[in-house]
Amino acid sequence: MNDPNGMFYKDGVWHLYYQWNPYGSKWQNMTWGHSSSTDLVNWNHHPAAIEANGLGAVFSGSSVVDTENTAGFGKNAVVALYTSADLSQIQSIAHSVDHGHTFEIYPGNPVITLESEARDPNMFWDTANNRWVLSLAHALDHEMLFFTSPDLKNWTLQSAFGKGKGAQDGVWECPDLFKLKVDGTDEEKWVLVCNINPGGPFGGSATQYFVGDFDGTTFKADTDADGNIPTKWMDYGKDHYATVSWSGAPDNRRTLIGWMSNWQYAAEVPTLQYRSANTLPREAGLFKNADGQIYMSSAPSPELVNIRDKEIVKVNNKSAGRKKRVFSLPVSNDGVCEILLDLDCRRADSVDIRIANNADESVTLRYNSLDHTLSFDRRHSGIVDFSQDFPAVTVAPTFENDKKISLRIFIDKSSMEVFGNNGKFVMTNLVFPTMPYSTLSISATGGSAKIENLKIYSIKEL
Ligand code: FRU
Numbered sequence: 001m002n003d004p005n006g007m008f009y010k011d012g013v014w015h016l017y018y019q020w021n022p023y024g025s026k027w028q029n030m031t032w033g034h035s036s037s038t039d040l041v042n043w044n045h046h047p048a049a050i051e052a053n054g055l056g057a058v059f060s061g062s063s064v065v066d067t068e069n070t071a072g073f074g075k076n077a078v079v080a081l082y083t084s085a086d087l088s089q090i091q092s093i094a095h096s097v098d099h100g101h102t103f104e105i106y107p108g109n110p111v112i113t114l115e116s117e118a119r120d121p122n123m124f125w126d127t128a129n130n131r132w133v134l135s136l137a138h139a140l141d142h143e144m145l146f147f148t149s150p151d152l153k154n155w156t157l158q159s160a161f162g163k164g165k166g167a168q169d170g171v172w173e174c175p176d177l178f179k180l181k182v183d184g185t186d187e188e189k190w191v192l193v194c195n196i197n198p199g200g201p202f203g204g205s206a207t208q209y210f211v212g213d214f215d216g217t218t219f220k221a222d223t224d225a226d227g228n229i230p231t232k233w234m235d236y237g238k239d240h241y242a243t244v245s246w247s248g249a250p251d252n253r254r255t256l257i258g259w260m261s262n263w264q265y266a267a268e269v270p271t272l273q274y275r276s277a278n279t280l281p282r283e284a285g286l287f288k289n290a291d292g293q294i295y296m297s298s299a300p301s302p303e304l305v306n307i308r309d310k311e312i313v314k315v316n317n318k319s320a321g322r323k324k325r326v327f328s329l330p331v332s333n334d335g336v337c338e339i340l341l342d343l344d345c346r347r348a349d350s351v352d353i354r355i356a357n358n359a360d361e362s363v364t365l366r367y368n369s370l371d372h373t374l375s376f377d378r379r380h381s382g383i384v385d386f387s388q389d390f391p392a393v394t395v396a397p398t399f400e401n402d403k404k405i406s407l408r409i410f411i412d413k414s415s416m417e418v419f420g421n422n423g424k425f426v427m428t429n430l431v432f433p434t435m436p437y438s439t440l441s442i443s444a445t446g447g448s449a450k451i452e453n454l455k456i457y458s459i460k461e462l
Contacts, residue, residue, distance in 0.1 A: 001276045002266065003120075003174060003242035004257045005032055006049075006063035006080050008100065009249045014040055015100045016257065017049055017080075018278070019060060019242075025275045026267045030057040030085070034100070040255070040281045040303040042462055049080075050094055050103050055110065056086030060120040060174055063100065064152075064247050070132070071095065071152040078103075079152050081134070083119040084110060091121050091136065093152060112147065112155050116140055120174045122244060123152075129216040135175035135192070142168045144175045144194060146217065158217040161192065165221060166231045167208050169199025176244040177214060178254055182294055183287040189294055190214040191284070192221070193234070195242050197263050200233075202394045204264035205241035207234040211286065211294045224293060232295060236396030237376065237428035238262050239415070240279060254284040255301060260415055260428060265387035270432050271414065279428055280304060280410060280417055287424060289399055299423030300408060308338060313456035320351070321448035324441040329355070329411070330458035335436025337459055339409040342452040345369040346403045349446025355411070356441070357382075361433045363416060369403040374420060374427070382433035396425040410459075411437060 005017040013036050020033030032050040035043045050058045061082025069075045073095040080103060084092040090110035094103035112121070116138065123134040126148070134147040134155060143162030147155040162172060176193035192210045200206025209232055212221035221229045234243060235258070243258030258279040261269065266276060282298035289295050313327050330337045345351050345367055356362035361382040366375045378384065379391040398405055398420055408419040413436075418427045442451060 001033060001259075002027065002261070003060045003259050004244060004278055005060050006082065007244070007246040007257065008063045008065055008078060009246050010065050010076075010078065010099060013038055013099070014246060015063070016043070016278075017063075020048065022048060030059055032058050032080075032082070036100075039306065040301050041307050046101060049096075049100065050082065050105075053084075053105055055084035055090065055092055057084070059083035059085045059089070060242065062122040062244070062247060064123055064125065064132075066152065070150060073097070081111070081121045081123055081152070083121065085119070088113075089117050089119045091118070106153070108153065111153055112136070114138070117171075118145065122174070122176050124178065124247060126216055133177070133216065135177045137172045137175050139171040139173055142172050144172065144192060144219070146219065148217065159219070161210075161219040161221070162194070165229050166194065166210060167196055167199050170196045172196055174242045174244055177219070178245060178284075179214075180254055180284060180286045183285055185288075189222075189286055190219065191286070191296055192219050193244065197241065200238070200262075201236065202238045202392055203389055204238065204262040207240055207243045207258065208232060209234055209296055211296070222294065224291075230293060234296060234298060235426045235428050237394050237426070238392055239430045240426075240428040243279070245284065256282045256284055256298060258428070260430065262389070264389040268386045269430065270383045270386050277415070282423065282426070285423065290401060295399065295424070297423035298426050300410070300419055304410075307459050307462065308457040309333070309460045310458050311455055312458055313454060315451060315454040318451045318454075319448045320442040320451055321348075321444050324443035325451065326439055326441045327454065327456065329436070329438050329440055329456060331436070331438065332458045333461045334413055335411065335438065336413060337411050338457045339411070339440060340407070340453065340455040341409070342404070342406045343367065344404050344450040344452055345444070347447040348444035348449040351442065351444045351449040354441045354443075355416075355437045356439050357433050357435050357437045359434050361437075363431055363437070365418065367398070367405055372398045372400060372403075374398050374405065374418070374425065376416075376418065376427045376429055378429055378431050381431040384432070394427055394429060396420065396427050399424040
């Protein structure tokens with residue numbers, strides 16, 4: 001599988017589709033696979049929802065619940081809009097009257113055709129203007145196109161955003177556009193998500209975003225003090241791509257999920273019986289940083305606390321210096337666990353958090369209090385030699401200036417997702433240890449660091 005697709009929430013159920021090859025373990029025969037969940041952590045698998053047809057393979061796209069029957073498929077029909085990919089890329093719709101389990105393809109397809117590659121349509125209902133808005137990646141032109149429609153069938157091109165803006169090295173794919181409140185204020189800003197491949201900060205695929213304003217037809221990005229549009233990244237790992245959000249999530253939530261891999265080596269990862277997974281679900285937010293810019297946060301979705309099992313370590317107020325503190329990680333459920341950790345690093349230059357197993361395979365997270373960064377070194381994390389692009393150190397700015405960081409680290413069998421300061425910075429990286437990581441050690445240089453709160457939970461077998 002690759003990209004998550006067409007996610008919508010309806011009647012208490014989170015629907016998640018994904019780019020899926022039903023006939024093999026490498027990219028081909030793109031189909032919308034389907035799964036659903038009532039709690040974002042336990043997922044049921046369903047038969048494929050949309051399969052390749054006369055117009056081509058079924059690439060990425062989005063779905064909405066058409067509550068007002070604007071398309072004429074019936075009140076509350078689920079309407080999916082996706083890219084039909086064959087010799088060219090055109091946009092098609094399909095609808096479902098059984099909550100997204102089966103879809104009927106619209107005989108009037110395609111609903112949008114353009115001359116150059118365009119894909120991954122992502123739509124929402126614009127309440128201010130009473131019509132649908134669609135963002136479409138004009139992939140090779142490095143821009144997102146915005147269309148509007150009264151009925152999901154007839155689309156009018158309104159504007160384009162992106163040429164020469166932000167990271168431009170790769171193709172632009174999988175857009176998303178939504179409004180969020182800036183933390184602690186009543187200010188609302190728009191976020192334009194723009195996945196790019198290659199051209200990510202650590203090579204290959206990554207998710208950039210722009211913060212700005214959208215008036216129903218045109219997106220305008222915020223600039224910095226010098227009048228430039230800064231490049232912003234949603235995640236500072238190597239394995240976070242094609243991230244988009246659920247349509248219609250409850251309680252004004254903007255819940256996101258990404259594909260946890262990288263096109264540099266997605267087809268070569270050393271896994272058996274599966275190929276690729278999604279990231280954990282995340283909640284998007286906005287915060288104003290000391291540099292005056294507004295950034296996006298992505299914090300673990302609240303439902304994730306429900307998968308905690310036993311608290312196996314609880315430590316308050318210990319210091320770590322040159323002599324390291326060592327803690328055990330859970331052995332149950334193949335070591336799948338969550339680590340929570342608050343660190344006060346005001347009296348240290350750097351702090352190492354080393355997660356290791358008995359085969360001497362390890363990941364080192366290093367907080368550098370001098371430049372306010374956290375790095376993730378997976379060069380010795382286990383099997384790394386299947387691709388020259390896999391061994392890597394990724395680095396995130398920690399968006400704080402008090403030298404205190406609070407981490408939530410989720411370790412799964414082949415991945416680590418590190419959330420810092422409630423999602424202000426995130427790093428998602430695959431790892432392939434040959435046996436589960438079993439220890440966590442913390443040490444510091446240039447003084448000592450305070451471990452203020454450390455909790456380790458094993459995670460239930462789902
Ligand atoms: C992104 C992407 C999309 C496309 C899909 C095809 O990973 O390339 O642009 O729709 O994958 O599977």
